[in-house]
Amino acid sequence: MAVVNSTGTKRTRLSPVERRAQLIDLGVQMLSERPLEQISVDDIADQAGVSRGLLFHYFASKHDFHVEIVRHISRDMLDRTAPDESLDPIAMLRGTLVAYVDYVTERRDTYVSMLRGAGSSDPDMTAVFEQTRTAMVDRTAAHLPLLGIEVTAAVHLAVRGWIAFVEDTTIEWLREPQITREEFIDLAVGALPAVVVVAGAPNSAVPEAR
Structure with a gap:
C-alpha cells in the first residue's frame, strides 16, 4: 500500500521486517559504488x-547499520558458495571455489573494501568476518573424512590457514590478475589437500625442513 506524506512524496507502507530488509x-547496492564507511544514512x-x-x-546507529550490511553480504556469500553434496569431494571443493571466485569477482570493490577497508579493523566487523570464516572452516573440514583425512x-x-590463504590471494588476484581464473582456482583447490595431508601426517612422514 502507498501513502502520501506531507511533502507529497509517495511512500510504500511495509511491515517492519520488510522495511528493515529494504534498508x-x-x-548493499550502495556498497558496490563506494566504500562501506562512505555509505550515508x-x-x-x-x-x-x-x-x-x-x-x-x-x-x-550508523555503525550498527553498516555491520548489518556486512552480515547480510557474508550470509549471502555462504549461501551462494554452499557445497554441492552430490559431487565427489574434490569436485565439491572446486565447485565451491568456482562459486566463491565468481561471487567476489562480481563484487570486486565491495569484497576488497570489506576485508581491507577501514571497517576491517572494527571489532564488530571483525566478529562478523570471524563468524563467516568459522562457518567456512567447519563446512570444509566436515568433508575431509571423505578424502580419508581425520x-x-x-x-x-x-x-x-587455507581459508586465510584463499582470502589473501583472492584479493591480490583481484587487484592484479597475473594468472588466469582457471589457474587461480587450480591453485586454491590444490593447496587444501597439500596443507591438510601434511597437517594430518605422522611426524615421520613429513620431510624434515632443511
Whole structure:
C-alpha cells in the first residue's frame, strides 16, 4: 500500500521486517559504488523514501547499520558458495571455489573494501568476518573424512590457514590478475589437500625442513 506524506512524496507502507530488509538491500547496492564507511544514512533514507529518524528505529546507529550490511553480504556469500553434496569431494571443493571466485569477482570493490577497508579493523566487523570464516572452516573440514583425512586439531588449524590463504590471494588476484581464473582456482583447490595431508601426517612422514 502507498501513502502520501506531507511533502507529497509517495511512500510504500511495509511491515517492519520488510522495511528493515529494504534498508539493508539499499545499503548493499550502495556498497558496490563506494566504500562501506562512505555509505550515508541520509542517502539511504532518501532512496527508501523514509525519514532519517525512521532508519534509526531499525538500527541503533550508523555503525550498527553498516555491520548489518556486512552480515547480510557474508550470509549471502555462504549461501551462494554452499557445497554441492552430490559431487565427489574434490569436485565439491572446486565447485565451491568456482562459486566463491565468481561471487567476489562480481563484487570486486565491495569484497576488497570489506576485508581491507577501514571497517576491517572494527571489532564488530571483525566478529562478523570471524563468524563467516568459522562457518567456512567447519563446512570444509566436515568433508575431509571423505578424502580419508581425520580431522584432528592440527588439520582443523590447517584448514583455517587455507581459508586465510584463499582470502589473501583472492584479493591480490583481484587487484592484479597475473594468472588466469582457471589457474587461480587450480591453485586454491590444490593447496587444501597439500596443507591438510601434511597437517594430518605422522611426524615421520613429513620431510624434515632443511
